[in-house]
Amino acid sequence: MELGWLLWGAAVLLLLHFLTELSPAVNFALRLGWYCVLCVMGSLLAAPACLLLNGGRTVRNMRIIKNVVKTFKYFFGLRFEVKRLENFEVEGPAIIVSNHQSILDMMGLMEVLPDNCVQVAKRELMYTGCVGLIMYLGGVIFINRKSTTSAKMVMTEVAKTMVAENVKVWVYPEGTRNCTGDFLPFKKGAFHLAIQAQVPVIPVVYSSFTTFYNPKTKLFTSGKIKVEVLPPIETKGLTSDDVSDLADRCFHTMRETFFMLSGRPSPSEAKDSS
Numbered sequence: 001m002e003l004g005w006l007l008w009g010a011a012v013l014l015l016l017h018f019l020t021e022l023s024p025a026v027n028f029a030l031r032l033g034w035y036c037v038l039c040v041m042g043s044l045l046a047a048p049a050c051l052l053l054n055g056g057r058t059v060r061n062m063r064i065i066k067n068v069v070k071t072f073k074y075f076f077g078l079r080f081e082v083k084r085l086e087n088f089e090v091e092g093p094a095i096i097v098s099n100h101q102s103i104l105d106m107m108g109l110m111e112v113l114p115d116n117c118v119q120v121a122k123r124e125l126m127y128t129g130c131v132g133l134i135m136y137l138g139g140v141i142f143i144n145r146k147s148t149t150s151a152k153m154v155m156t157e158v159a160k161t162m163v164a165e166n167v168k169v170w171v172y173p174e175g176t177r178n179c180t181g182d183f184l185p186f187k188k189g190a191f192h193l194a195i196q197a198q199v200p201v202i203p204v205v206y207s208s209f210t211t212f213y214n215p216k217t218k219l220f221t222s223g224k225i226k227v228e229v230l231p232p233i234e235t236k237g238l239t240s241d242d243v244s245d246l247a248d249r250c251f252h253t254m255r256e257t258f259f260m261l262s263g264r265p266s267p268s269e270a271k272d273s274s
């Protein structure tokens with residue numbers, strides 16, 4: 001009986017292996033499925049630890065979550081090369097902004113996540129079972145993207161509490177995933193937040209995933225991701241009139257860095273040299 005199960009197991013594994021060799025779409029689905037399984041298993045493992053060690057929803061749980069998620073990269077042959085981590089060393093709260101290419105970004109985020117830092121996420125993620133639970137326990141701030149008024153109210157509240165509780169807040173200013181090899185225009189919530197709280201903005205840039213991950217062509221192989229933490233941008237003395245300039249400044253600096261890290265000329269440079 002046991003031998004029978006073993007043979008069935010081996011046959012299924014062999015079949016999966018042939019299917020992944022045969023079809024990029026199967027390889028893509030299996031690897032992404034495996035990532036989701038890891039997230040679920042990691043959450044099931046981390047949730048009791050968070051509850052036992054820290055008693056409930058608190059940013060301190062992010063340390064536990066970070067340590068679990070940092071192991072995921074080994075399953076996918078992903079490597080991170082991190083530069084200028086010291087730029088996170090600002091006293092007190094800050095807004096961290098970074099580019100958002102995929103659900104895989106969570107691995108890159110945890111690779112560099114400073115202490116006392118929570119993320120802003122769409123509220124739909126709260127309803128993903130144990131993954132939603134672990135985000136809740138880690139202190140993730142959920143916003144309703146379908147209601148600008150509600151999202152703005154939550155963000156304004158965050159501006160007050162981040163100063164009172166000395167936390168950093170991580171926002172994806174593109175507001176959605178984008179794996180096109182360029183940036184989407186930035187939404188302004190993060191920059192309103194920074195100016196309302198009078199705290200610095202720290203941009204973080206991840207190189208393009210397109211050489212190893214592309215949902216359109218069903219590519220998902222191993223690869224290297226370069227990450228650079230840029231110098232903090234002060235907002236002391238800025239007012240709501242400066243939000244657009246601050247957002248533009250971050251967008252351009254981050255986009256230049258993105259093309260540089262990705263080993264591609266930025267579209268403006270390419271035009272100049274032609």
Ligand SMILES: CCCCC/C=C\C/C=C\CCCCCCCC(=O)SCCNC(=O)CCNC(=O)[C@H](O)C(C)(C)COP(=O)(O)OP(=O)(O)OC[C@H]1O[C@@H](n2cnc3c(N)ncnc32)[C@H](O)[C@@H]1OP(=O)(O)O
Binds near residue numbers: 069173188
């Ligand atoms: C252990 C194993 C674990 C396994 C793994 C599990 C979990 C790990 C745990 C944690 C990791 C969590 C990682 C989560 C990542 C989730 C990522 C996301 O969900 S990204 C999507 C959500 N985020 C965002 O959308 C942020 C960016 N968006 C914005 O900033 C938006 O501006 C907005 C606030 C959401 C509002 O957007 P909306 O489209 O509705 O409107 P506009 O942007 O057009 O703005 C309208 C108008 O309002 C002005 N504005 C915006 N914000 C403010 C504000 N705070 N105060 C005042 N005014 C504001 C804006 O400027 C516009 O005006 P104008 O056009 O005149 O400029």
Ligand SMILES: CCCCCCCC/C=C\CCCCCCCC(=O)OC[C@@H](O)COP(=O)(O)O
Binds near residue numbers: 036106
């Ligand atoms: C009871 C319900 C059960 C549901 C089970 C779902 C299981 C989900 C398992 C694993 C999901 C892994 C999620 C990792 C977190 C990644 C967060 C993320 O990157 O979200 C995308 C969001 O930024 C932007 O969304 P859109 O691009 O606008 O869309």
